[in-house]
Amino acid sequence: MNYLPIFANLKSRRVLVVGGGEIALRKVILLLRAGAIITVIAHKICLKLLYLFKKNIIKWLKTEFKEEHLEQVFLVIAATNNKILNKNVFIASNKRCILVNTVDDPSKCSFIFPSIIDRSPIVIGISSGGSAPVLSRLIRERIESLLPMKLGMVANIAQKWREQVKNFFLFSSERRFFWERLFNGAFVGQILSGNIKNAISILNKEIRFPNVSTGEIILVGAGPGDSGLLTLRGLQVIQQADYVLYDALVSKEILGLVRRDANCINVGKCSGGKGMLQRDINNLLISLAKKGKKVVRLKGGDPFIFGRGGEELKNLKRYDISFQVVPGVTAAIGAAAYAGIPLTHRTCSQGVIFITGDNADNNLNKINWCHLAISAITVVIYMFKVNVNKIYKKLIFYGFLKKTPVALIGQATTLNQKILIGTVENIPYLALRINNPSILIIGKVVNLHKKLKWFKSINLLDKIKYKNVIEK
Structure with missing residues (x-):
């Protein structure tokens, strides 16, 4: 392992950025998101940095870099196109045991910026140690597509309930099992669909009745055939499902995206052909949900456009089963x-x-x-x-x-x-x-x-x- 991945708390800590161009700007924006107090040293700065300076968001020293600028600095970024200056910044920072990053020069870095997936407070960093940054970016994009944007809200709500859960379950093994069951159940789905009240209700129920699992049905539109037309949310959901009940019109390419260990059941029929009756599909959905399973009902096109989605959900509503809908591109x-x-x-x-x-x-x-x-x-x-x-x-x-x-x-x-x-x-x-x-x-x-x-x-x-x- 060439670099130890760590997460630094930069809130209200001083960070020095040497350079005032577009590259420096990108680092400044990232550091501001982390709550850092930023000072930029450069004779000239780009218009966006100038805007941040005029709004008192950053400090700007229009001068040459000197070693005394490193006083009480937590991190240093060298982001100029002057190799000699970058080297001097690196040497001076090392002498004071201050972590320094020289942009696009891994040999003069005591730390590097990973490709970041931000679902605060969930943050994921991906790095190739400076050897293949484009590959790191491509990996980040692949993982990014799998993580819902509201995932951070799940973590925030869990944090608020940690003490109560800790008081209720005395042993760490019990707490771990509780959180695993909660995060794999309907709780997360309700938050992602904006039903915070329902999510809290599920959390309370899981605490009071820890041996009763809560299942969920997710109605997903697979689109008209091309797997590239499956929505990002649809992809996330089918890769989390325990069971996938799919119609005949769902393409093999889309079924190939389903989680490997999920149980896939063909419940569809073509016109005039044999298939599972609608009442049997309804009963199977209810049965699986009552067993605490996360079930995806996968339909071609959009489930609410001639897809009987409304009929199936009305039936689930009668049994008080949690559900959500992921629309698809209709045929x-x-x-x-x-x-x-x-x-x-x-x-x-x-x-x-x-x-x-x-x-x-x-x-x-x-x-x-x-x-x-x-x-x-x-x-x-x-x-x-x-x-x-x-x-x-x-x-x-x-x-x-x-x-x-x-x-x-x-x-x-x-x-x-x-x-x-x-x-x-x-x-x-x-x-x-x-x-x-x-x-x-x-x-x-x-x-x-x-x-x-x-x-x-x-x-x-x-x-x-x-x-x-x-x-x-």
Whole structure:
């Protein structure tokens, strides 16, 4: 170990920064976050440092560096482009046993700045000992994506309760087990979702009934397929889950991001296929939560857009089970973006409406098709294939022009994405040439596809040749 990682308390301690450029500024900003009292020595300073000086946030000595400037200084930063001056600062600081950092010169550093992940009071430092700072930064970015921004709030609340927990659990082993159980349960999730009152209630319950585990259900939208469209919060959650109950539309790439030792259960079904009944899914969620498990209910797209998310949560509410929701990129948004079709556009669409082609509960007859036909809005139909002929007849009967542009998009945002461009009169034929999951986009915005297409799929060269229909 070339460097011992330590965390220094700089609050109200004097730090000397030699140099007044952009590099010095970056160090000053970091030191200010740690509460240091900063003096800058330089003949000239950059505009942002000058602003901090005029606001009395830092001190500025417009002079040459001298050894006496090190009196009562806790740390020193040499941040000039003058190698001789930097060396003199390093030697003088070493003579007084003051820790010094010379920017971009590890050989003249008695301490170095790590790449920092700040979730105060949780702070993580990553260092390569000055050998590969870019690698340290990349590692920091990877870890940063896994840690929620409100993680520090979890630590702050835990700190306030430490004494009470200590008084309740006499043995350190009991306290350790308590905190491990608390941090792995619904307590953290409630804080991260802003439900501080619920979190405190869970904490109290864990203290009073330490042998009764509290489970949690987290409803997560996986997006339309591309694993890069999974939200940062969604990634954090699926890597903490004990169980993941996923639908058939969730891609293998996203399932590959789930924590290795989590139990993954396929509870979904494709249209017309076999799968777990909704009541059985509900019962399984309740059963796992009552066992104290952290369960992710993973759905394709967004769980609140034709995903039955509301139905499942209403059932959990009846059993007083903690839950939270992580939204996802819904299929229409992802498919349209990857097809180069803006769903709204000032010249041809003043809005967009999402409807489902599923005719359960006679849904298709509840839609005001006449209003859709005369409105200057884009219409997006989910799950249209199963009832494509009924949908086509309604479009024609209620006034959609046969030459209205349409796009049918299958397996959107993946390398297997397929886009068929045509008109309303071609919909039944086009539907035979597209695979599920698929959506139908109707409106003038489809004409922008030719100019705005950007995503290259393996179906790009698969052409269909027939009148008024183009496959892209």
